[in-house]
Amino acid sequence: MNYRRVFLSEAAVLWAATILLLGLMGCQEGARRGSQMRVADPLSGSTADLERGAEVGLVEQMAHHRSSYERTLEVLLQFYDQQGNHLKAGWVEEEMEHMNAGPQRQYLVVAEVAGPGLRAQRTIPEADILYEEGLDLKRRGQGVFGLLPDKKKLYLAIDKFNELITTYSDSDRIGQAAFEIGEIYRIHMKDWARALQYYERVRQWDPQTARPVSFTMARVYDDQLHNRIKAVHYYEEAISLDVPNESNINYAKRRIELINKELTGKIYD
Structure with missing residues (x-):
């Protein structure tokens, strides 16, 4: 087996997961800051319409990053299973359980x-x-x-x-x-x-x-x-x-x- 190739593949997957996680964290921080900008009545006025558009964009980005992060964890789990690395596969499963158990708010309604x-x-x-x-x-x-x-x-x-x-x-x-x-x-x-x-x-x-x-x-x-x-x-x-x-x-x-x-x-x- 080419262990160097396996190591590089594993590193590439981990790096991709890290990038996606950082993107998700940055998006959530942006959403928190955006929520502080909301006016008292979010359904009136042109300013509120602009803020609503910004919020929709942020929430869509967050959903995209969350979905990408979840898919990457699934790929990582499959990779470790194929390599027989039960320890790290268990880590990924634990992370997936924590992610699914955490609150996933419905930030926007129709x-x-x-x-x-x-x-x-x-x-x-x-x-x-x-x-x-x-x-x-x-x-x-x-x-x-x-x-x-x-x-x-x-x-x-x-x-x-x-x-x-x-x-x-x-x-x-x-x-x-x-x-x-x-x-x-x-x-x-x-x-x-x-x-x-x-x-x-x-x-x-x-x-x-x-x-x-x-x-x-x-x-x-x-x-x-x-x-x-x-x-x-x-x-x-x-x-x-x-x-x-x-x-x-x-x-x-x-x-x-x-x-x-x-x-x-x-x-x-």
């Missing part, structure tokens, strides 16, 4: 990647089918009276709605699909930030929606995030923009009055 520019324009039968499939999964996943939800089915429903948005981006269902995703995140996942991202997209993609988007956003800011100023803003929009609903309008008016009294009292205390 609502962010798609941006605010989509418009609900036309009826597309294939999109209607996806929408009904998503609704069926949502109904079966939410449990009886919201008790014991099947989160696996709920995530499958989210996938169906996201597939609709990405595949048929001018369908008249995109706003409805985004609203249903927002409802899943709000009611079942308690992920207020993700819910608000999708609700905001409903307002942008389908301004004539029949869904109570502004009122729902106001309730999230009011009840969960305790951001009274934003709550008042969306309560006011609910009164003027949402499809008229007497119960929602009366509630919004009461909350605006109470919050304004609360804020005024704090100013003068």
Whole structure:
């Protein structure tokens, strides 16, 4: 056996793995720095759109480097197995286990990647089918009276709605699909930030929606995030923009009055 050739091949593989790891670390550092630049409301303004584009690029780079690093570990494991080097093969397997066991965050959702520019324009039968499939999964996943939800089915429903948005981006269902995703995140996942991202997209993609988007956003800011100023803003929009609903309008008016009294009292205390 040509041991010098084997040694050089092993060194080349290790060097490639090291380069990929360094690239991944550098990309993650860039993503951390990028997150510090985000503004309070990541879905409004041209500056936010530019930052969103930068974030998408960084996350795509990170995913690429992570995937490349994983593939290189697999090649390295195969190399050591072929050489009969059980010690180093065990090291690689251990590293792969640690990598798979660690958290892998979903840094971006479809609502962010798609941006605010989509418009609900036309009826597309294939999109209607996806929408009904998503609704069926949502109904079966939410449990009886919201008790014991099947989160696996709920995530499958989210996938169906996201597939609709990405595949048929001018369908008249995109706003409805985004609203249903927002409802899943709000009611079942308690992920207020993700819910608000999708609700905001409903307002942008389908301004004539029949869904109570502004009122729902106001309730999230009011009840969960305790951001009274934003709550008042969306309560006011609910009164003027949402499809008229007497119960929602009366509630919004009461909350605006109470919050304004609360804020005024704090100013003068």
